[in-house]
Each structure stands twice: as C-alpha cells, then as structure tokens.
Amino acid sequence: MSTESSRARSMRETRDRILDVALDVLGENPDAGMGDIASAAGVVRRTVYDHFPSRLDLVRTLTERAVTEVTAVLTEVEASGAEADATWVAFIARLWPVAHRYRVLLALRRGEYGEAIHALLGPVDELLADLVKRGQDTDVFARHLPADTLSQVAYGVVFAIADSDLSNGTPGARAATITSLLMLGVPETRAIALVGAQP
Amino acid sequence: MSTESSRARSMRETRDRILDVALDVLGENPDAGMGDIASAAGVVRRTVYDHFPSRLDLVRTLTERAVTEVTAVLTEVEASGAEADATWVAFIARLWPVAHRYRVLLALRRGEYGEAIHALLGPVDELLADLVKRGQDTDVFARHLPADTLSQVAYGVVFAIADSDLSNGTPGARAATITSLLMLGVPETRAIALVGAQP
DNA sequence: AATGGACTGCACACCAGTGTGCAGTGGAGA
DNA sequence: TCTCCACTGCACACTGGTGTGCAGTCCATT
DSSP: OOOOOHHHHHHHHHHHHHHHHHHHHHHHOTTOOHHHHHHHTTSOHHHHHHHOSSHHHHHHHHHHHHHHHHHHHHHHHHTTOOOHHHHHHHHHHHHHHHHHHHTHHHHHTSSTTHHHHHHHHHHHHHHHHHHHHHHHHTTSSOOSSOHHHHHHHHHHHHHHHHHHTTTTTOOHHHHHHHHHHHHTTOOHHHHHHHHHHOO | OOOOOHHHHHHHHHHHHHHHHHHHHHHHOTTOOHHHHHHHTTSOHHHHHHHOSSHHHHHHHHHHHHHHHHHHHHHHHHTTOOOHHHHHHHHHHHHHHHHHHHTHHHHHTSSTTHHHHHHHHHHHHHHHHHHHHHHHHTTSSOOSSOHHHHHHHHHHHHHHHHHHTTTTTOOHHHHHHHHHHHHTTOOHHHHHHHHHHOO
C-alpha cells in the first residue's frame, strides 16, 4: 500500500527538508526570509513557493507539526495517572529535544503571525493549564498564580533555557526541569528527587 | 539657570512625548513603524525624524533610558547591604512599574536591533548576575543554574508576568516576585514572608 | 523514445517601511 | 512688526521582502 513512486518520494523529501531547515533558520533568526530558508534547504526560492503558497502556510505547517508532537507527548504522560509533579517531569523530559527544535514558535508567537500561531497552540495551552490545575488541586503545585498563567510561564522558562543552551555551556534538560518545578512551587528537595528518579 | 525658553520647552516636550508614546506603541507591537509612533504622538512622521535621525536612534534612546532607571534602582537597593533574597524583593518591588513600561525591550532584544540593545543592557545583566551570585554564595539562592543564566531567566519571568498583566486580571507585582523567588530556589514559606514584609 | 512534472532561473509587480528634501505655516521672541 | 524655527505636508528614492509567471532543463516513469 505504501508504495510511493520515486518521484513522489523525492518531492516529499524536498518538502520535509524545507520544513526541517526552516525550523533551524527561523530558530536562529525569526525574521529570516523565504530566500534564506530556500538557500539553506539547497533549493531555489521559487521552489519553496511551489510547496507552500505563502510564508504563513509554511509557519502554520510548522506549528501544526509542533502541536501534534507536543500533544502526543502530553496525552501520553497524562495517561500514566501519576501525580501532577511527576507527570510534569516526565513531560519535560520527553519534550526537551522537541522544545529545542521548536523554540522559534515562542518568538513567532509575537508579531505578524502571532494570532494564527496562538490559535493553533490554544489546545496545547489548555492541556498544560489542566495539568497545572490538577497539581494545584492536589496541593503539589503552588497557587501564587492562576493555573493558566503559571503553566504558560513555566512552559516558557523551559523554552527559554533550551534557547540559552546554544551560547551557554549546556545547562541541559535537568536544570530546566528543576527550574520549572521550583516556580511551580515544588520544594527543592522534592524537585531534585523527582528529576533524580528520571534523569 | 534652568530658564528654558518656551520654544525650547515645547520642543523638549514633543521629544519626550514621542519617547513616551513609542514605549507604548512598541510595547503593543514591537514591529510598529515610525508612522504609527508619530500618529500616536499626535505628530507627523517627518517630525519624528527631526528628533531621531533613525529608528535605531529612537530605540537606543529608549534603551538608554531604561538602563539608567534600572541601574539606579539596582545600585540603590544593593546599597542597603541586606541579604540577597531581601535585596531581590526590594529590587522587583521598585522595578515593577518600570518593568511594565519597558517590557518591549525584551522583545526588541531579538531581531534587528538585538545586538545594539544587548550591548547597552550588558551592564545591567552583569549587576543582576552579581546579585544572584552573591545569593548563591551565601546559600540563599539555589545553584541548579549558573548565576548569569539564572538571573537572566528570573528577570525574564518578571517581565513576562508584567506582560500578561494586560490580558489577564492583574496577577501583579506580588505574584511575579514570589514566582521569581521560587525559581531562584527560595523556599515558598520564606518567599511569602519576604514579600509579606514589603507588599 | 516520448511525456510529465519537479525544479531552476529569470522576469516581473507590489507593498510597506525607511530616510531625505523642500516649500509652506503659524506662533513665540527680538 | 519682523524674524526665526518647530512643525506640517507633500514630494521623492531606496531597500528588502513577498508572491507570480513562464520558458527551460533534467530525469523518472511509461
């Protein structure tokens, strides 16, 4: 069934390569143009437009990809039925490599396509807020901020640290997880125990 | 000595109004053009260019203003000689209204003028890192991240919460301070005691 | 060998923003 | 009253990005 003609495959490969490289290029400079992406993908600008009719289409596809992956991870770790803090740790651990690749979306959320991206990311935001809310209800997370804000900020910190991972000497997933746990109100000893269990 | 001709004053007023309003407009949309700023200031685009030869000049002036104010606050609270965590609380409390106004600079730091702004903000970053380092050396702050990264992230969170202050129902300075203290590794009870002392 | 289509390489038109030039206009200061 | 000058209101040139059109090339498929 999955017989794919060599033609169709190479076209899909080009498309995927454009998407992959766009994530890289936009990750370094969110204002990069279609030309920059095309060059980096070893292709001509015109070709990019053959695959994605507009810049917004490209960004949207990228976002949809991210939403799919993050949602998958999130629902999967939620299925374990563990306590909210342990679930959070598992979530970040699984999310870390993905977060680093998709860090650009946080930057893209402001400016120009912000609204479109925000809309697509809405469901993820809700799932995240639900998890934090559950943690607050079971007294493992603090209540100094409402669940939606807190989840957003904790989530943002993880991406921010993933960002600084480039220049700085790799603080890494562990430090990011601990930091997010701390701001969620998890005591330091408990936080260390949690990430120690799943390093 | 401070006799200022009515002419010179109205010119300075215009200049100040442009700066003030630019902070607002860019705060809402960092990609706003000189035209938008001009209109918001009740002035023609050409006039803005009479005061600031280029967009970069405007942004730089804005940044210099911010650096001056933040540095003043920071050195002032440092002068008290209090423990690092108490100093941090005092710093955020004094910074809060300013942070809300200058929140745009965090967005402007990425993209186009990022380098110029980053250079101007360098001294502030150092002072901040020094404070956090002192806290780590005296065991009031945790060491899960190096001082420079940790200060940067904690600082960023305060601005992020100041940002969400618009849409959301005013979490306010107190919540922001507690959140930043938590991620600095200050235990929740201590954090609450600290902000309680200076609400 | 012929065909179809992915990709190239160039051509455009279009737009939005930046920065400049210059002849006004109106009000403060001499 | 006359001069100066901040501000206006147009003009313009320039840049850099977006999106489209189209002839041509190359190669897998038929």
